[in-house]
Amino acid sequence: MTITTVNKVSIAGIVSVLPESICENTDDTSELASQEMARIVASTGIHSRRVTAAEQTVLDLGLIACESLLGELAWDRDDISLVIFVTQTPDYPLPGNAIQLQHQLGLSKSTIAFDVNLGCSGFIYGLWQTSQLLSGLPTGKALLIVGDTTSHQYSENNRAVSSLFGDAVSAIALEKIENCDEMVFSLGSDGAGAPYLIQPNGGARKPNCAPELFMDGMQVFVFTLREIPTSVNTCLAHKGWRVDDIDYCVMHQANEMMLKRLGDKIGISQEQLIISMGEIGNTSSASIPLALCVSLQAVLLHQPTKLLLSGFGVGWSWGTVALTLQPLKSCKVIDLKTST
Structure with missing residues (x-):
């Protein structure tokens, strides 16, 4: 894996958006389905998921998040030099979401x-x-938008994934600041995992097939337990921190049992480990900033916080960062269910 650092850049604010619709994992009342869902809920901790309407896209949610974030920060939009949109469910194959969002x-x-x-x-x-x-840019502000509408990528009878994945988007504002804590990253990848978490349809190889996400949950679990403790420990070592030094650990919100197993292997206490996917689902790249907004809003708005953040999944691909966040200027969730 690669260790890399970033200096003089800090997170200024985070706004996450949840779509209006709620899908309960206990909605199917047939006896066999109920027993199956009870097992899934018990192991994953996911009771319900937030999903977008058929016509609602990740770009729609991203625009809501960015408008709110920029309003709260009162940034001059001419000072924003960079927009990066991380997503596997863009509105179109081309043009990309980021350039549409810029306009x-x-x-x-x-x-x-x-x-x-x-x-x-x-x-x-x-x-x-x-x-x-x-x-390396002359002006000092950027927007990072992360998230997916994964619910559009599978059929509801595909229980291996339909009971797990929800939709959400997070917008993160970054700015250059002279006096801020160094961010230490540990990054890795292993393409041997490609067949175990894949959307095989809709691309160049199978362009005319409806999307149907495939996931081998056991392979995901094995990969995670194999790679992430090493990534975390390496990151902490280069940061010069011990596990006890961090205030909170926020990992990709994939599965409650998995996160608890990882916490045990790393030595993270229950008080340090954030778990917040129970009523939201696995929201792909939005899950970590969404968990920060859902579970740590009051802390992040008012005091410096030492964080260990780790994401892992499709690829295989994984990354960990250790950083100290100064009090954020904005940290909130826009819930479209309560705001409509």
Whole structure:
């Protein structure tokens, strides 16, 4: 794996958006289905998921998140030099979501805007790439948008995934600051995992087939327990932190049992480990910033916080970052169910 650092770039704010519709994992009342769902809920901790309407896209949610975030920060939009949109469910094969968002937000034509195709590790990779690029640009502000509408990628009778994945988007504002904590990243990939978590349809090889996400849950579990403790421990060592030094650990919100097993292997206490997917589902690259907004809003708005963040999944791909967040200027969830 690769260890890399970023200096003089900090997160200024986070806004996450949840779609209106709620799908309960206990909605199917047939006896066999109920027994199966009870087992799934017991092992994953996911009772319900938030899903978008058929006509609602990840770009729609991203625009809502960015408008709210920019309003709260009161940023001059001409100062934004970079927009990166991390998603596996873009509105179109081309053009990308980021460049459409640049226009919709009224940003300058000098803004750099592009998409990154990554899933559950996408927030960590996106944070690293956005921070690295921003540090070399003349103006000092950037937007990172992460998330997917995964519910559009499978049929409801595909219980291996339909009971797990929800939809959400998070927008993260980054800015260059002289005096801020160094971010230490540990990043890795292993393409041997490609067959075990894959959307085989709708691309160049099977262009005319309806999307049907496939996941081998056991292979995902084995990969995660094999790679993530090493990634976390390596990251902490290069940061010069012990596990006891961190305030909170927020990992990709995939599965409650998996996160608890990882916490045990790493030595994370129950008080440090954040688990927040129970009523939301696995929201792909949005899951870590969404968990920060859902579970740590009051903390992050008012005090410096030492965080260990780790994302992992499709690819295989994984990344961990250790950083100290200064009090955020914005940290909230926009719940479209309560705001409509």
